Amino acid sequence: MRGDEWAMFKMTIVPRFGDADALGHINNTVAALWFETARRPIFELFCPDLVFSIGTFPFILAHADYDFVGELFFRHEVEIRTGIARIGTKSFTIRHEAWQEGRLGVKGNAVVACYDFASKRTVPVPDDKRALLAAHLIVDADI
Protein backbone atom coordinates (compact mmCIF):
# COMPACT_ATOMS: atom_id res chain seq x y z
CA MET A 1 0.00 0.00 0.00
CA ARG A 2 1.52 3.30 -1.07
CA GLY A 3 0.00 6.64 -0.09
CA ASP A 4 1.50 9.03 -2.61
CA GLU A 5 -1.82 10.10 -4.12
CA TRP A 6 -4.16 9.78 -1.16
CA ALA A 7 -4.13 10.35 2.59
CA MET A 8 -2.90 7.15 4.23
CA PHE A 9 -3.27 6.70 7.99
CA LYS A 10 -0.10 5.46 9.71
CA MET A 11 0.29 4.25 13.28
CA THR A 12 3.38 2.87 14.99
CA ILE A 13 2.86 -0.13 17.25
CA VAL A 14 5.37 -1.35 19.85
CA PRO A 15 4.98 -5.15 20.12
CA ARG A 16 4.57 -6.67 23.57
CA PHE A 17 6.79 -9.58 24.64
CA GLY A 18 3.75 -11.87 25.04
CA ASP A 19 2.51 -10.99 21.53
CA ALA A 20 5.03 -13.53 20.26
CA ASP A 21 4.02 -17.16 20.60
CA ALA A 22 6.06 -20.28 21.25
CA LEU A 23 7.47 -20.14 17.71
CA GLY A 24 8.78 -16.63 18.30
CA HIS A 25 6.33 -15.08 15.83
CA ILE A 26 3.67 -12.50 16.61
CA ASN A 27 0.50 -14.55 17.13
CA ASN A 28 -2.25 -14.18 14.52
CA THR A 29 -4.78 -12.85 17.02
CA VAL A 30 -2.60 -9.80 17.67
CA ALA A 31 -3.31 -8.44 14.17
CA ALA A 32 -6.97 -8.09 15.17
CA LEU A 33 -5.94 -5.91 18.13
CA TRP A 34 -3.54 -3.79 16.08
CA PHE A 35 -5.97 -3.19 13.24
CA GLU A 36 -8.77 -2.18 15.62
CA THR A 37 -6.36 0.26 17.29
CA ALA A 38 -5.51 1.64 13.85
CA ARG A 39 -9.19 2.31 13.12
CA ARG A 40 -9.19 5.19 15.63
CA PRO A 41 -8.95 7.89 12.91
CA ILE A 42 -11.92 6.27 11.13
CA PHE A 43 -13.88 6.45 14.40
CA GLU A 44 -12.88 10.10 14.61
CA LEU A 45 -14.25 10.85 11.14
CA PHE A 46 -17.65 9.73 12.42
CA CYS A 47 -17.37 11.05 15.97
CA PRO A 48 -14.57 13.59 16.47
CA ASP A 49 -14.66 13.59 20.29
CA LEU A 50 -14.78 9.77 20.50
CA VAL A 51 -17.54 9.91 23.11
CA PHE A 52 -19.86 7.11 22.13
CA SER A 53 -23.07 5.74 23.53
CA ILE A 54 -25.25 2.95 22.24
CA GLY A 55 -27.73 5.54 21.02
CA THR A 56 -25.20 7.39 18.91
CA PHE A 57 -22.79 4.67 17.83
CA PRO A 58 -22.67 4.87 14.04
CA PHE A 59 -21.62 1.46 12.73
CA ILE A 60 -20.93 -2.21 13.31
CA LEU A 61 -18.16 -4.46 12.12
CA ALA A 62 -19.65 -6.96 9.68
CA HIS A 63 -16.54 -8.78 8.48
CA ALA A 64 -12.81 -8.95 9.01
CA ASP A 65 -10.13 -10.91 7.18
CA TYR A 66 -6.41 -11.32 7.58
CA ASP A 67 -3.73 -12.66 5.23
CA PHE A 68 -0.60 -13.66 7.08
CA VAL A 69 2.06 -13.17 4.44
CA GLY A 70 5.24 -12.80 6.48
CA GLU A 71 6.71 -13.33 9.92
CA LEU A 72 6.54 -10.53 12.47
CA PHE A 73 8.74 -10.38 15.56
CA PHE A 74 8.80 -8.78 19.00
CA ARG A 75 12.05 -6.97 18.51
CA HIS A 76 11.09 -4.26 15.99
CA GLU A 77 8.32 -1.68 15.86
CA VAL A 78 5.45 -2.29 13.45
CA GLU A 79 3.80 0.27 11.20
CA ILE A 80 0.10 -0.10 10.51
CA ARG A 81 -1.01 1.50 7.25
CA THR A 82 -4.71 2.08 6.84
CA GLY A 83 -6.90 3.35 4.01
CA ILE A 84 -10.39 3.06 2.59
CA ALA A 85 -10.69 0.36 -0.08
CA ARG A 86 -14.39 0.73 -0.94
CA ILE A 87 -17.32 3.03 -0.16
CA GLY A 88 -20.67 1.33 -0.78
CA THR A 89 -24.26 2.34 -0.19
CA LYS A 90 -24.57 1.18 3.40
CA SER A 91 -21.08 -0.07 4.15
CA PHE A 92 -17.43 0.61 3.48
CA THR A 93 -14.23 -1.42 3.57
CA ILE A 94 -11.13 -0.46 5.51
CA ARG A 95 -7.79 -1.90 4.34
CA HIS A 96 -4.99 -2.48 6.87
CA GLU A 97 -1.40 -3.57 6.45
CA ALA A 98 1.22 -4.36 9.12
CA TRP A 99 4.81 -3.64 8.07
CA GLN A 100 8.03 -4.36 9.97
CA GLU A 101 11.54 -3.47 8.79
CA GLY A 102 10.25 -2.85 5.26
CA ARG A 103 8.44 -6.19 4.96
CA LEU A 104 4.70 -6.79 4.86
CA GLY A 105 3.57 -9.20 7.58
CA VAL A 106 -0.24 -9.05 7.58
CA LYS A 107 -2.81 -7.43 5.33
CA GLY A 108 -6.54 -7.45 5.80
CA ASN A 109 -9.92 -5.83 5.46
CA ALA A 110 -12.63 -4.71 7.83
CA VAL A 111 -16.13 -4.24 6.41
CA VAL A 112 -18.05 -1.67 8.43
CA ALA A 113 -21.82 -1.28 8.05
CA CYS A 114 -23.50 1.97 9.03
CA TYR A 115 -26.08 1.04 11.61
CA ASP A 116 -28.90 2.52 13.65
CA PHE A 117 -28.78 0.80 17.03
CA ALA A 118 -32.26 2.08 17.95
CA SER A 119 -33.98 0.37 15.00
CA LYS A 120 -31.30 -2.36 14.71
CA ARG A 121 -31.06 -1.74 10.96
CA THR A 122 -28.31 -0.84 8.55
CA VAL A 123 -28.55 2.67 7.14
CA PRO A 124 -26.89 4.52 4.25
CA VAL A 125 -23.42 5.96 4.72
CA PRO A 126 -24.18 9.65 5.48
CA ASP A 127 -23.14 11.96 2.65
CA ASP A 128 -20.86 14.08 4.83
CA LYS A 129 -19.06 10.97 6.10
CA ARG A 130 -18.81 9.63 2.56
CA ALA A 131 -16.87 12.73 1.58
CA LEU A 132 -14.55 12.37 4.57
CA LEU A 133 -13.89 8.71 3.78
CA ALA A 134 -13.21 9.50 0.12
CA ALA A 135 -10.12 11.53 1.02
CA HIS A 136 -8.58 8.28 2.24
CA LEU A 137 -9.66 6.11 -0.68
CA ILE A 138 -6.75 3.96 -1.79
CA VAL A 139 -5.72 4.52 -5.39
CA ASP A 140 -5.85 1.23 -7.32
CA ALA A 141 -7.09 -0.85 -4.38
CA ASP A 142 -7.70 -4.40 -5.50
CA ILE A 143 -10.74 -5.60 -3.58
Added chain:
Amino acid sequence: MRGDEWAMFKMTIVPRFGDADALGHINNTVAALWFETARRPIFELFCPDLVFSIGTFPFILAHADYDFVGELFFRHEVEIRTGIARIGTKSFTIRHEAWQEGRLGVKGNAVVACYDFASKRTVPVPDDKRALLAAHLIVDADI
Protein backbone atom coordinates in the same frame (compact mmCIF):
# COMPACT_ATOMS: atom_id res chain seq x y z
CA MET B 1 -6.31 -23.81 48.46
CA ARG B 2 -8.44 -26.70 49.66
CA GLY B 3 -12.21 -26.56 49.69
CA ASP B 4 -13.17 -29.29 52.13
CA GLU B 5 -14.90 -27.01 54.60
CA TRP B 6 -16.26 -24.29 52.33
CA ALA B 7 -17.74 -23.89 48.86
CA MET B 8 -14.86 -23.41 46.42
CA PHE B 9 -15.60 -22.25 42.86
CA LYS B 10 -13.80 -24.27 40.19
CA MET B 11 -13.51 -23.51 36.48
CA THR B 12 -11.61 -25.42 33.81
CA ILE B 13 -9.70 -23.34 31.27
CA VAL B 14 -8.39 -24.62 27.93
CA PRO B 15 -5.21 -22.67 27.12
CA ARG B 16 -4.90 -21.08 23.69
CA PHE B 17 -1.77 -21.68 21.58
CA GLY B 18 -0.93 -17.96 21.61
CA ASP B 19 -1.23 -17.82 25.42
CA ALA B 20 2.28 -19.26 25.53
CA ASP B 21 5.07 -16.80 24.84
CA ALA B 22 8.44 -17.22 23.15
CA LEU B 23 9.76 -19.16 26.15
CA GLY B 24 6.91 -21.68 25.85
CA HIS B 25 5.30 -20.55 29.12
CA ILE B 26 1.84 -19.09 29.53
CA ASN B 27 2.38 -15.33 29.51
CA ASN B 28 1.77 -13.47 32.77
CA THR B 29 -1.00 -11.31 31.29
CA VAL B 30 -3.13 -14.40 30.63
CA ALA B 31 -3.68 -14.92 34.37
CA ALA B 32 -5.57 -11.63 34.46
CA LEU B 33 -7.93 -12.92 31.76
CA TRP B 34 -8.42 -16.31 33.43
CA PHE B 35 -9.09 -14.86 36.88
CA GLU B 36 -11.63 -12.36 35.52
CA THR B 37 -13.37 -15.22 33.73
CA ALA B 38 -13.42 -17.15 37.01
CA ARG B 39 -15.14 -14.26 38.79
CA ARG B 40 -18.38 -15.00 36.90
CA PRO B 41 -19.99 -16.80 39.88
CA ILE B 42 -19.14 -13.77 42.08
CA PHE B 43 -20.87 -11.53 39.52
CA GLU B 44 -23.85 -13.90 39.69
CA LEU B 45 -24.08 -13.57 43.48
CA PHE B 46 -24.65 -9.84 42.95
CA CYS B 47 -26.67 -10.02 39.74
CA PRO B 48 -28.07 -13.49 38.96
CA ASP B 49 -29.11 -12.75 35.36
CA LEU B 50 -25.77 -11.03 34.54
CA VAL B 51 -27.59 -8.16 32.81
CA PHE B 52 -25.64 -5.10 33.89
CA SER B 53 -25.96 -1.44 33.15
CA ILE B 54 -23.89 1.44 34.47
CA GLY B 55 -26.78 2.39 36.73
CA THR B 56 -26.97 -1.02 38.38
CA PHE B 57 -23.38 -2.24 38.29
CA PRO B 58 -22.52 -3.07 41.89
CA PHE B 59 -18.75 -2.83 42.27
CA ILE B 60 -15.36 -1.84 40.91
CA LEU B 61 -12.03 -3.61 40.93
CA ALA B 62 -9.68 -1.67 43.20
CA HIS B 63 -6.62 -3.92 43.21
CA ALA B 64 -5.27 -7.10 41.68
CA ASP B 65 -2.08 -9.00 42.39
CA TYR B 66 -0.47 -12.11 40.96
CA ASP B 67 2.31 -14.35 42.25
CA PHE B 68 3.84 -16.44 39.49
CA VAL B 69 5.05 -19.48 41.40
CA GLY B 70 5.32 -22.14 38.69
CA GLU B 71 5.43 -22.63 34.94
CA LEU B 72 2.17 -23.19 33.04
CA PHE B 73 2.02 -24.68 29.56
CA PHE B 74 -0.30 -24.78 26.55
CA ARG B 75 -0.61 -28.54 26.48
CA HIS B 76 -2.73 -29.22 29.59
CA GLU B 77 -5.99 -27.82 30.90
CA VAL B 78 -5.85 -25.41 33.83
CA GLU B 79 -8.14 -25.38 36.85
CA ILE B 80 -8.94 -22.03 38.40
CA ARG B 81 -9.92 -22.27 42.08
CA THR B 82 -11.67 -19.26 43.54
CA GLY B 83 -12.86 -18.32 47.01
CA ILE B 84 -13.46 -15.30 49.22
CA ALA B 85 -10.47 -14.39 51.36
CA ARG B 86 -11.89 -11.39 53.24
CA ILE B 87 -15.21 -9.56 53.65
CA GLY B 88 -14.74 -5.98 54.84
CA THR B 89 -17.09 -3.07 55.39
CA LYS B 90 -17.11 -1.69 51.84
CA SER B 91 -14.93 -4.18 50.00
CA PHE B 92 -14.04 -7.84 49.81
CA THR B 93 -11.09 -9.85 48.55
CA ILE B 94 -11.34 -12.69 46.03
CA ARG B 95 -8.56 -15.29 46.02
CA HIS B 96 -7.71 -17.13 42.79
CA GLU B 97 -5.31 -19.98 42.05
CA ALA B 98 -4.37 -21.54 38.69
CA TRP B 99 -3.45 -25.24 38.87
CA GLN B 100 -2.15 -27.49 36.09
CA GLU B 101 -1.38 -31.17 36.45
CA GLY B 102 -1.46 -30.91 40.24
CA ARG B 103 0.95 -27.98 40.41
CA LEU B 104 0.17 -24.39 41.39
CA GLY B 105 1.20 -21.91 38.69
CA VAL B 106 -0.29 -18.57 39.72
CA LYS B 107 -2.07 -17.32 42.80
CA GLY B 108 -3.52 -13.89 43.35
CA ASN B 109 -6.10 -11.59 44.84
CA ALA B 110 -8.70 -9.20 43.50
CA VAL B 111 -10.00 -6.52 45.84
CA VAL B 112 -13.52 -5.50 44.87
CA ALA B 113 -15.11 -2.35 46.29
CA CYS B 114 -18.89 -2.00 46.36
CA TYR B 115 -19.68 1.13 44.43
CA ASP B 116 -22.54 3.39 43.48
CA PHE B 117 -21.86 4.58 39.94
CA ALA B 118 -24.51 7.32 40.22
CA SER B 119 -22.84 9.05 43.15
CA LYS B 120 -19.34 7.75 42.26
CA ARG B 121 -18.82 6.63 45.88
CA THR B 122 -17.99 3.38 47.60
CA VAL B 123 -20.86 1.91 49.60
CA PRO B 124 -21.15 -0.83 52.24
CA VAL B 125 -21.31 -4.46 51.12
CA PRO B 126 -25.08 -5.16 51.25
CA ASP B 127 -26.04 -7.53 54.08
CA ASP B 128 -27.70 -10.08 51.77
CA LYS B 129 -24.60 -10.20 49.55
CA ARG B 130 -22.36 -10.47 52.61
CA ALA B 131 -24.18 -13.65 53.56
CA LEU B 132 -23.83 -15.07 50.04
CA LEU B 133 -20.11 -14.29 49.99
CA ALA B 134 -19.60 -15.85 53.44
CA ALA B 135 -20.54 -19.30 52.10
CA HIS B 136 -17.40 -19.14 49.99
CA LEU B 137 -15.08 -17.78 52.67
CA ILE B 138 -11.80 -19.69 52.57
CA VAL B 139 -11.00 -21.46 55.82
CA ASP B 140 -7.62 -20.31 57.13
CA ALA B 141 -6.97 -17.83 54.32
CA ASP B 142 -3.74 -15.99 54.94
CA ILE B 143 -4.25 -12.47 53.68
Added chain:
Amino acid sequence: MRGDEWAMFKMTIVPRFGDADALGHINNTVAALWFETARRPIFELFCPDLVFSIGTFPFILAHADYDFVGELFFRHEVEIRTGIARIGTKSFTIRHEAWQEGRLGVKGNAVVACYDFASKRTVPVPDDKRALLAAHLIVDADI
Protein backbone atom coordinates in the same frame (compact mmCIF):
# COMPACT_ATOMS: atom_id res chain seq x y z
CA MET C 1 -23.17 -26.12 10.76
CA ARG C 2 -24.74 -29.45 11.64
CA GLY C 3 -22.69 -32.49 12.56
CA ASP C 4 -25.10 -35.36 11.97
CA GLU C 5 -23.02 -37.04 9.31
CA TRP C 6 -19.51 -36.12 10.36
CA ALA C 7 -17.49 -35.64 13.54
CA MET C 8 -17.93 -32.02 14.64
CA PHE C 9 -15.66 -30.59 17.35
CA LYS C 10 -17.51 -28.67 20.05
CA MET C 11 -16.06 -26.49 22.80
CA THR C 12 -17.86 -24.45 25.43
CA ILE C 13 -16.47 -20.99 26.15
CA VAL C 14 -17.31 -18.90 29.21
CA PRO C 15 -17.13 -15.23 28.18
CA ARG C 16 -15.09 -12.85 30.31
CA PHE C 17 -16.63 -9.58 31.54
CA GLY C 18 -14.05 -7.54 29.62
CA ASP C 19 -14.78 -9.44 26.39
CA ALA C 20 -17.79 -7.16 26.00
CA ASP C 21 -17.05 -3.68 24.74
CA ALA C 22 -18.68 -0.33 25.48
CA LEU C 23 -21.74 -1.33 23.43
CA GLY C 24 -22.26 -4.43 25.57
CA HIS C 25 -21.36 -6.80 22.72
CA ILE C 26 -18.50 -9.27 22.63
CA ASN C 27 -15.71 -7.43 20.79
CA ASN C 28 -14.74 -8.70 17.35
CA THR C 29 -11.18 -9.49 18.38
CA VAL C 30 -12.42 -12.07 20.90
CA ALA C 31 -13.56 -14.39 18.11
CA ALA C 32 -9.93 -14.76 17.05
CA LEU C 33 -9.04 -15.93 20.57
CA TRP C 34 -11.99 -18.33 20.80
CA PHE C 35 -11.38 -19.89 17.39
CA GLU C 36 -7.69 -20.43 18.10
CA THR C 37 -8.64 -22.11 21.39
CA ALA C 38 -11.06 -24.32 19.46
CA ARG C 39 -8.28 -25.46 17.10
CA ARG C 40 -6.73 -27.52 19.92
CA PRO C 41 -8.15 -30.84 18.60
CA ILE C 42 -6.72 -30.02 15.15
CA PHE C 43 -3.32 -29.45 16.77
CA GLU C 44 -3.77 -32.83 18.49
CA LEU C 45 -4.38 -34.60 15.18
CA PHE C 46 -0.93 -33.45 14.12
CA CYS C 47 0.84 -33.71 17.47
CA PRO C 48 -1.06 -35.77 20.07
CA ASP C 49 1.04 -34.73 23.08
CA LEU C 50 0.95 -31.03 22.12
CA VAL C 51 4.67 -30.67 22.79
CA PHE C 52 5.89 -28.44 20.00
CA SER C 53 9.22 -27.01 19.05
CA ILE C 54 10.16 -24.89 16.08
CA GLY C 55 11.81 -27.90 14.50
CA THR C 56 8.69 -30.05 14.68
CA PHE C 57 5.88 -27.54 14.31
CA PRO C 58 3.79 -28.75 11.39
CA PHE C 59 1.90 -25.76 9.96
CA ILE C 60 1.36 -22.03 9.79
CA LEU C 61 -1.81 -19.96 9.67
CA ALA C 62 -2.04 -18.36 6.23
CA HIS C 63 -5.46 -16.71 6.43
CA ALA C 64 -8.33 -16.08 8.79
CA ASP C 65 -11.71 -14.50 8.19
CA TYR C 66 -14.68 -13.69 10.38
CA ASP C 67 -18.29 -12.84 9.54
CA PHE C 68 -20.04 -11.11 12.42
CA VAL C 69 -23.65 -12.10 11.84
CA GLY C 70 -25.23 -11.65 15.27
CA GLU C 71 -24.67 -10.07 18.66
CA LEU C 72 -22.96 -12.07 21.40
CA PHE C 73 -23.16 -11.17 25.08
CA PHE C 74 -21.24 -11.75 28.31
CA ARG C 75 -24.13 -13.36 30.15
CA HIS C 76 -24.42 -16.72 28.36
CA GLU C 77 -21.93 -19.45 27.50
CA VAL C 78 -20.84 -19.77 23.87
CA GLU C 79 -20.45 -22.98 21.89
CA ILE C 80 -17.70 -23.10 19.28
CA ARG C 81 -18.38 -25.63 16.51
CA THR C 82 -15.42 -26.60 14.38
CA GLY C 83 -14.97 -28.77 11.31
CA ILE C 84 -12.80 -29.15 8.23
CA ALA C 85 -14.18 -27.35 5.19
CA ARG C 86 -11.51 -28.24 2.63
CA ILE C 87 -8.42 -30.46 2.34
CA GLY C 88 -6.06 -29.30 -0.41
CA THR C 89 -2.63 -30.37 -1.55
CA LYS C 90 -0.56 -28.29 0.86
CA SER C 91 -3.22 -26.62 2.96
CA PHE C 92 -6.60 -27.15 4.53
CA THR C 93 -9.42 -24.92 5.74
CA ILE C 94 -10.92 -25.05 9.21
CA ARG C 95 -14.46 -23.72 9.65
CA HIS C 96 -15.54 -22.26 13.00
CA GLU C 97 -18.89 -21.02 14.26
CA ALA C 98 -19.75 -19.32 17.59
CA TRP C 99 -23.27 -20.01 18.84
CA GLN C 100 -25.04 -18.54 21.87
CA GLU C 101 -28.53 -19.44 23.02
CA GLY C 102 -29.27 -21.10 19.69
CA ARG C 103 -28.18 -18.13 17.58
CA LEU C 104 -25.13 -17.89 15.35
CA GLY C 105 -22.92 -14.93 16.27
CA VAL C 106 -19.70 -15.37 14.28
CA LYS C 107 -18.59 -17.75 11.56
CA GLY C 108 -15.21 -17.92 9.95
CA ASN C 109 -12.41 -19.82 8.33
CA ALA C 110 -8.76 -20.47 9.10
CA VAL C 111 -6.53 -21.59 6.25
CA VAL C 112 -3.64 -23.64 7.55
CA ALA C 113 -0.62 -24.42 5.36
CA CYS C 114 1.58 -27.41 6.14
CA TYR C 115 5.05 -26.03 6.60
CA ASP C 116 8.63 -27.12 7.15
CA PHE C 117 10.20 -24.53 9.44
CA ALA C 118 13.71 -25.81 8.68
CA SER C 119 13.47 -25.13 4.96
CA LYS C 120 10.86 -22.36 5.38
CA ARG C 121 8.71 -23.96 2.67
CA THR C 122 5.17 -25.26 2.44
CA VAL C 123 4.92 -29.03 2.16
CA PRO C 124 2.13 -31.46 1.21
CA VAL C 125 -0.45 -32.43 3.83
CA PRO C 126 0.89 -35.80 5.04
CA ASP C 127 -1.30 -38.73 3.96
CA ASP C 128 -1.89 -39.97 7.50
CA LYS C 129 -3.00 -36.49 8.63
CA ARG C 130 -5.19 -36.17 5.52
CA ALA C 131 -7.10 -39.24 6.65
CA LEU C 132 -7.50 -37.88 10.19
CA LEU C 133 -8.76 -34.55 8.89
CA ALA C 134 -11.21 -36.25 6.52
CA ALA C 135 -13.18 -37.70 9.45
CA HIS C 136 -14.10 -34.13 10.35
CA LEU C 137 -14.90 -32.93 6.84
CA ILE C 138 -18.12 -30.92 6.90
CA VAL C 139 -20.85 -32.38 4.71
CA ASP C 140 -22.02 -29.78 2.19
CA ALA C 141 -19.57 -27.07 3.31
CA ASP C 142 -19.90 -24.04 1.07
CA ILE C 143 -16.40 -22.63 0.69
Added chain:
Amino acid sequence: MRGDEWAMFKMTIVPRFGDADALGHINNTVAALWFETARRPIFELFCPDLVFSIGTFPFILAHADYDFVGELFFRHEVEIRTGIARIGTKSFTIRHEAWQEGRLGVKGNAVVACYDFASKRTVPVPDDKRALLAAHLIVDADI
Protein backbone atom coordinates in the same frame (compact mmCIF):
# COMPACT_ATOMS: atom_id res chain seq x y z
CA MET D 1 5.92 9.57 39.72
CA ARG D 2 8.11 12.50 38.73
CA GLY D 3 11.33 12.04 36.80
CA ASP D 4 13.18 15.27 37.48
CA GLU D 5 16.15 13.65 39.16
CA TRP D 6 16.30 10.29 37.41
CA ALA D 7 15.75 8.84 33.94
CA MET D 8 12.07 7.92 33.66
CA PHE D 9 10.89 5.76 30.75
CA LYS D 10 7.78 7.11 29.00
CA MET D 11 5.64 5.38 26.40
CA THR D 12 2.47 6.62 24.73
CA ILE D 13 -0.32 4.08 24.29
CA VAL D 14 -3.30 4.49 21.96
CA PRO D 15 -6.26 2.65 23.54
CA ARG D 16 -8.21 0.22 21.40
CA PHE D 17 -12.01 0.46 21.20
CA GLY D 18 -12.40 -3.02 22.70
CA ASP D 19 -10.12 -2.14 25.63
CA ALA D 20 -13.14 -0.44 27.19
CA ASP D 21 -15.66 -2.75 28.78
CA ALA D 22 -19.43 -2.54 29.09
CA LEU D 23 -19.09 0.26 31.66
CA GLY D 24 -17.06 2.34 29.22
CA HIS D 25 -13.89 2.04 31.29
CA ILE D 26 -10.63 0.47 30.19
CA ASN D 27 -10.79 -3.10 31.53
CA ASN D 28 -8.39 -4.03 34.32
CA THR D 29 -6.66 -6.72 32.26
CA VAL D 30 -5.47 -4.13 29.75
CA ALA D 31 -3.06 -2.63 32.31
CA ALA D 32 -1.16 -5.92 32.28
CA LEU D 33 -0.71 -5.61 28.51
CA TRP D 34 0.32 -1.95 28.65
CA PHE D 35 2.84 -2.44 31.46
CA GLU D 36 4.45 -5.42 29.72
CA THR D 37 4.75 -3.31 26.56
CA ALA D 38 6.37 -0.55 28.64
CA ARG D 39 9.01 -2.99 29.94
CA ARG D 40 10.66 -3.05 26.50
CA PRO D 41 13.48 -0.64 27.55
CA ILE D 42 14.16 -2.86 30.58
CA PHE D 43 14.45 -5.86 28.24
CA GLU D 44 16.86 -3.77 26.15
CA LEU D 45 19.10 -3.06 29.15
CA PHE D 46 19.59 -6.83 29.46
CA CYS D 47 19.57 -7.72 25.76
CA PRO D 48 20.06 -4.71 23.44
CA ASP D 49 19.09 -6.51 20.22
CA LEU D 50 15.98 -8.11 21.79
CA VAL D 51 16.84 -11.48 20.25
CA PHE D 52 16.01 -13.96 22.97
CA SER D 53 16.19 -17.70 23.24
CA ILE D 54 15.39 -19.93 26.19
CA GLY D 55 19.11 -20.44 26.73
CA THR D 56 19.86 -16.73 27.02
CA PHE D 57 16.68 -15.30 28.51
CA PRO D 58 17.78 -13.43 31.62
CA PHE D 59 14.83 -13.24 34.00
CA ILE D 60 11.33 -14.29 34.97
CA LEU D 61 8.38 -12.32 36.27
CA ALA D 62 7.77 -13.36 39.86
CA HIS D 63 5.01 -10.95 40.87
CA ALA D 64 2.79 -8.22 39.49
CA ASP D 65 0.32 -5.94 41.21
CA TYR D 66 -2.06 -3.24 40.06
CA ASP D 67 -3.89 -0.50 41.96
CA PHE D 68 -6.81 0.85 39.98
CA VAL D 69 -7.08 4.39 41.30
CA GLY D 70 -8.97 6.20 38.53
CA GLU D 71 -11.08 5.63 35.45
CA LEU D 72 -9.39 5.39 32.06
CA PHE D 73 -11.23 5.84 28.76
CA PHE D 74 -10.87 4.93 25.10
CA ARG D 75 -10.96 8.47 23.83
CA HIS D 76 -7.57 9.81 25.02
CA GLU D 77 -4.01 8.57 24.72
CA VAL D 78 -2.38 7.09 27.81
CA GLU D 79 1.15 7.71 29.02
CA ILE D 80 2.94 4.86 30.77
CA ARG D 81 5.69 6.02 33.13
CA THR D 82 8.19 3.41 34.20
CA GLY D 83 11.09 3.37 36.61
CA ILE D 84 13.04 1.05 38.90
CA ALA D 85 11.72 1.03 42.46
CA ARG D 86 14.15 -1.44 44.02
CA ILE D 87 17.33 -3.35 43.11
CA GLY D 88 17.85 -6.42 45.30
CA THR D 89 20.37 -9.23 45.31
CA LYS D 90 18.61 -11.54 42.85
CA SER D 91 15.60 -9.50 41.83
CA PHE D 92 14.44 -5.96 41.14
CA THR D 93 11.12 -4.15 41.12
CA ILE D 94 9.77 -2.15 38.19
CA ARG D 95 7.20 0.56 38.94
CA HIS D 96 4.61 1.49 36.30
CA GLU D 97 1.97 4.19 36.19
CA ALA D 98 -0.73 4.84 33.55
CA TRP D 99 -1.71 8.50 33.18
CA GLN D 100 -4.47 9.99 31.02
CA GLU D 101 -5.23 13.70 30.68
CA GLY D 102 -3.11 14.46 33.75
CA ARG D 103 -4.83 11.92 36.00
CA LEU D 104 -3.35 8.69 37.36
CA GLY D 105 -5.46 5.65 36.42
CA VAL D 106 -3.38 2.61 37.37
CA LYS D 107 -0.14 2.13 39.24
CA GLY D 108 1.65 -1.11 39.88
CA ASN D 109 4.80 -3.11 40.33
CA ALA D 110 6.48 -5.97 38.54
CA VAL D 111 9.04 -8.01 40.47
CA VAL D 112 11.57 -9.53 38.11
CA ALA D 113 13.95 -12.29 39.27
CA CYS D 114 17.20 -12.90 37.42
CA TYR D 115 17.08 -16.51 36.32
CA ASP D 116 19.20 -19.17 34.68
CA PHE D 117 16.82 -21.23 32.53
CA ALA D 118 19.44 -24.00 32.11
CA SER D 119 19.72 -24.71 35.83
CA LYS D 120 16.20 -23.40 36.61
CA ARG D 121 17.58 -21.30 39.47
CA THR D 122 17.54 -17.63 40.37
CA VAL D 123 20.88 -15.91 40.06
CA PRO D 124 22.31 -12.57 41.26
CA VAL D 125 21.56 -9.42 39.27
CA PRO D 126 24.75 -9.03 37.17
CA ASP D 127 26.85 -6.05 38.27
CA ASP D 128 26.83 -4.41 34.84
CA LYS D 129 23.02 -4.65 34.67
CA ARG D 130 22.75 -3.35 38.23
CA ALA D 131 24.52 -0.19 37.14
CA LEU D 132 22.23 0.22 34.13
CA LEU D 133 19.13 -0.24 36.27
CA ALA D 134 20.40 2.24 38.85
CA ALA D 135 20.22 5.10 36.35
CA HIS D 136 16.45 4.62 36.36
CA LEU D 137 16.03 4.26 40.12
CA ILE D 138 13.07 6.32 41.24
CA VAL D 139 13.95 8.98 43.78
CA ASP D 140 11.86 8.55 46.93
CA ALA D 141 10.03 5.44 45.69
CA ASP D 142 7.76 4.14 48.45
CA ILE D 143 7.81 0.36 48.15
